[in-house]
Structure formats: structure tokens, C-alpha cells
Amino acid sequence: MNGKATTRAKLERGRGALGPALELVHTGRAPTRAVLTAELGVTRATAGAVAAELEALGLIRVDSRPGAAAGSQGRPSHRLSVDDTGPVVLAAQIHADGFRAALVGLGGRIVATAPARGTVTADPAQVLGEVVEVGAGLLRASGRRCVGAGLAVPSAVAEPEGTALNPLHVAWPAGAPVREIFAERVAAAGIEGPAFTGNDVNLAALAEHRHGAGRGAQHLLCVATGHRGVGGALVLDGRLHTGSSGLALEVGHLTVNPEGRPCYCGGKGCLDVEADPLAFLTAAGREPGPEVSLLQQSRDLLGTHGTDPTVRRAVEELIDRLGLGLAGLVNILNPDRIILGGLHKELLEADPDRLRAVVADRSLWGRSGGVPILACTLDHNSLVGAAEVAWQPILDDPLAALAS
Structure with missing residues (x-):
């Protein structure tokens, strides 16, 4: 040569x-x-x-x-x-109680975010237009270059179409073409770069694996409940596993109480309706109010579990249901780490020994090789995950992506 x-x-x-x-x-x-x-x-x-x-x-x-560490030798x-002054991506999250937009830089760093907004109407085009408008305002104020956009939605997202297959907790029609609508709104707002869409818990797991409680795990299981329902995600060999068409890990429809509440899917006693914020409020005998989100009401109530026996019993009831679901997933998936988000994170923190004992008792491998169960650590991890998919083309080929 x-x-x-x-x-x-x-x-x-x-x-x-x-x-x-x-x-x-x-x-x-x-x-x-x-x-x-x-x-x-x-x-x-x-x-x-x-x-x-x-x-x-x-x-x-x-x-x-760089300064040398004390006592170190050599250069x-x-x-x-x-670069904390470099380009950003627009990240957005839709949930049952509203939406949020943010600008996110490399490293998973949220550069700017707008206050959470509501309400989510039955028209996805209207909601996505509003969230992109908020994001465009953040970009104008920042003066930063935008290289892409990502959206997290509370629904399974079918691939390759990018449709919200079954958005149970927002009133959107099944099969709404959310990726197409989002991309159109992003382009119409003059925001540069491609647009992506994904399930909110999938994206939260991706963010936690790269920047949070899941770092270093090879087979990471994430289970979370946010404003409504329960979602799950799996990272296998360092990559997000979404199945053949984006629909893997719909853990919310595991049955954990055969005689339990009717579920939106047509079943009964699913994790989705037995271990979310509404289930917690119901178990504690509280009537949900309209003033703040169900998640915030649940968090406020959880703060009294040490002094209120009714709340303490509700905490134990939800932990037992969640633990039963996690044990089944451990038996099937054999993860090396479990991370919990939303209200599940706070249930873990309220009584970690009880949850770990339920999982160990019900899982085949629990007694001989307990799986670490940790709390998610990132604020707004679904937003950060939405940013991760927007950053992916740059991570794959920086020269080509930034030249386009």
C-alpha cells in the first residue's frame, strides 16, 4: 500500500x-x-x-x-x-394529564423546558401542534441549532408506520399516525432535523440505560406508572428491545388479580388497573379530585403512609400486586437489573424490603440470585429518551447527519 x-x-x-x-x-x-x-x-x-x-x-x-489528581504521576x-453550548434536539412528552416540551443536549442534559401543559384533546394533530409550538418558542429563546425532534407517547407505537396503536389513556383514535403528524408539525415550524416517536416507557428505559439507574446493565427491565396505566420496557445486550413491530413488553396487561378491576383491554385484574395512581387512590379510599394530576395526588397521599394506617395498607396492597407482576417478568426474561419509575419508584422507596421479598418469593430464581431492584434516577426520563432517539442519527454518523 x-x-x-x-x-x-x-x-x-x-x-x-x-x-x-x-x-x-x-x-x-x-x-x-x-x-x-x-x-x-x-x-x-x-x-x-x-x-x-x-x-x-x-x-x-x-x-x-486538565489538573492532575493529587499524588498521581505522569502527564x-x-x-x-x-459541548454544553452545542446543538440540541427538541423533545416532547404526551401523557394523560397534559404535555411537556424541552430542549436536550448531548449527555442527556435538559437545556430548557416549558412548564407542563394540559389538556390533551381527542385530536392528536391539535395536541402535537401545540407541543411543537411550545418547543419552537424554546428554540427561538435559546438561539441554539436544532438537529432533530423526538416524541414520547403513552401508547404502543407500531413499527414501521409510527402509529399509536392503542392509546388507552388519551382519547386519541386507535392507529393515529402520530409520527407522521409530529414530523409534519416539526417541519411546518421550521425546526431542522428528522422527527421520531416512541412509547414513553420504552424511551424512559433507553434514557436510564444510557444516563441513569440502568447504566452498565446488559438485560435491563424497566416498569413504571406515570399518570395512568403501567408500562414496561426491556434493554437486551445494551439495545432497546421492541419486538418485531414495536409492540413488545406490554406488561400492563399481565393479570395480577384474577378477580380484580375490569381493564380497558377487556381483561380483568391487569397490572394496568391494579398498580397505577388511580388504583392507589382507590385502595386508600380516596376520591380523585380534578385539581391536580392523579400522579401528584398519589404522591401527596404516599407521604402520609407512615402515619395513616389506611394509606399504609394501600401501599402494601399495591406493592404486593406490583411484586407479583415483576416476579412473572423475572421468570420469563431473567434480567440482571430492574428499575422502577413514576409511582412505582416511590412505592419501592416507601417499603423496599417488602417489594424485594415478594419478587424473591414468587420468582424461580429469586432465592438463589436476587435481581437488583432500583429506582429510576433521571428527572423527566421519557423526555430524555425522546431526545435519545432524535440524537441517534448523529451518534451513528456525525459527519453525515450534521452535513445534511
């Missing part, structure tokens, strides 16, 4: 490493150039060139003069971090 060919081959290798390198910095797994070199399996010079290219694109920062490696 002649000199020009050798140089060209090195250049192509370096360009091919841009995406993997950016993802390592984005997820915090390459805080220094030395770590980046080792993770990529390239020479120090190539790692330096890759980092410099990403810095020139405005995606990361390279600190060539400290250059520190790498995401």
Missing part, C-alpha cells in the same frame, strides 16, 4: 470511529482521551484526531490542560466532555 493509500485508510478508520467515539463521550464512558483510545482500540494519534474532529463539529470539548490525559 503506497503512502497516499495508507493515509486515506487511516482517515477512513478515523471517520468510522466518530460515531462510536461520540457515543462513548455522550454516555460518560470515555471521560478522557486515554479511555477513548482504549475503548475504541485505536492508536493515541487516531483517538486524538477523532476527538479533535468532534470538537470541530461543536459536539464535544477537549480539555488539553494527565486530555479530558473529554459534551
Whole structure:
């Protein structure tokens, strides 16, 4: 191979490493150039060139003069971090009680967010138009470049069509083409970049796996209840598992109480209606009010579980139902970590020993190899997850995505 060919081959290798390198910095797994070199399996010079290219694109920062740790020897490696003045993506979340929009940078950092809004009407085009309008306002105020948009919805999203197959807790028609509508509204608002849509719990799991309580897990199970219903998601071998058509892990329709409440799916005693905020309020004998969301009412009530025996019994009842569902999932999926979000996170924090004991007692592997059960750690993790899918084209190929 002649000199020009050798140089060209090195250049192509370096360009091919841009995406993997950016993802390592984005997820915090390459805080220094030395770590980046080792993770990529390239020479120090190539790692330096890759980092410099990403810095020139405005995606990361390279600190060539980091302070050495006390007592350390040798020259400290250059520190790498995401550029907190770089481009952003628009992220949006729809839920039963309203919607929220935010701007999210690399590293899962929320740059700006608008207050939660309500109400979600039966017309998805109207709601998505409103959320994009709010997001466009955030972008104008920030002056930042936008490179994409992501939307989290409380429904299974069928692939490849991008339709909300069964949005039980918002009054949208089944099969609403949410991705198409969202993309149209994003383009009409003059917002740059492609638009993506996904199920809210799937996206929350993706965010937690990259930036939160799920980091380092190979087989991560996420179960959460937000404003209504119960959702689940699975990360397998480091990648979000959505099944053959985007519909995997509809855990809300596991039966945990055969004689329980009728479910919207036509069944009875599903996790969806036995372990969500409305179920908690009902178990505690409280009549839901219209003033604030069911989730907030449940959180406020949960704060009294130490002093109110009725609330304490309701907490135990929901924990037992949730634990039964989790045990069944452990038996089927054998995850190496479970993370819980929304009200489930707070039930775990209220009585972690009871939940872990129920799961261990009911699962085949519980007594010999208990699965760690942790609380989600990210604020607005579905929003951050919506941003993750919008960032993915840049993580895959920064040069191509930013040049388009």
C-alpha cells in the first residue's frame, strides 16, 4: 500500500470511529482521551484526531490542560466532555394529564423546558401542534441549532408506520399516525432535523440505560406508572428491545388479580388497573379530585403512609400486586437489573424490603440470585429518551447527519 493509500485508510478508520467515539463521550464512558483510545482500540494519534474532529463539529470539548489528581504521576490525559453550548434536539412528552416540551443536549442534559401543559384533546394533530409550538418558542429563546425532534407517547407505537396503536389513556383514535403528524408539525415550524416517536416507557428505559439507574446493565427491565396505566420496557445486550413491530413488553396487561378491576383491554385484574395512581387512590379510599394530576395526588397521599394506617395498607396492597407482576417478568426474561419509575419508584422507596421479598418469593430464581431492584434516577426520563432517539442519527454518523 503506497503512502497516499495508507493515509486515506487511516482517515477512513478515523471517520468510522466518530460515531462510536461520540457515543462513548455522550454516555460518560470515555471521560478522557486515554479511555477513548482504549475503548475504541485505536492508536493515541487516531483517538486524538477523532476527538479533535468532534470538537470541530461543536459536539464535544477537549480539555488539553486538565489538573492532575493529587499524588498521581505522569502527564494527565486530555479530558473529554459534551459541548454544553452545542446543538440540541427538541423533545416532547404526551401523557394523560397534559404535555411537556424541552430542549436536550448531548449527555442527556435538559437545556430548557416549558412548564407542563394540559389538556390533551381527542385530536392528536391539535395536541402535537401545540407541543411543537411550545418547543419552537424554546428554540427561538435559546438561539441554539436544532438537529432533530423526538416524541414520547403513552401508547404502543407500531413499527414501521409510527402509529399509536392503542392509546388507552388519551382519547386519541386507535392507529393515529402520530409520527407522521409530529414530523409534519416539526417541519411546518421550521425546526431542522428528522422527527421520531416512541412509547414513553420504552424511551424512559433507553434514557436510564444510557444516563441513569440502568447504566452498565446488559438485560435491563424497566416498569413504571406515570399518570395512568403501567408500562414496561426491556434493554437486551445494551439495545432497546421492541419486538418485531414495536409492540413488545406490554406488561400492563399481565393479570395480577384474577378477580380484580375490569381493564380497558377487556381483561380483568391487569397490572394496568391494579398498580397505577388511580388504583392507589382507590385502595386508600380516596376520591380523585380534578385539581391536580392523579400522579401528584398519589404522591401527596404516599407521604402520609407512615402515619395513616389506611394509606399504609394501600401501599402494601399495591406493592404486593406490583411484586407479583415483576416476579412473572423475572421468570420469563431473567434480567440482571430492574428499575422502577413514576409511582412505582416511590412505592419501592416507601417499603423496599417488602417489594424485594415478594419478587424473591414468587420468582424461580429469586432465592438463589436476587435481581437488583432500583429506582429510576433521571428527572423527566421519557423526555430524555425522546431526545435519545432524535440524537441517534448523529451518534451513528456525525459527519453525515450534521452535513445534511
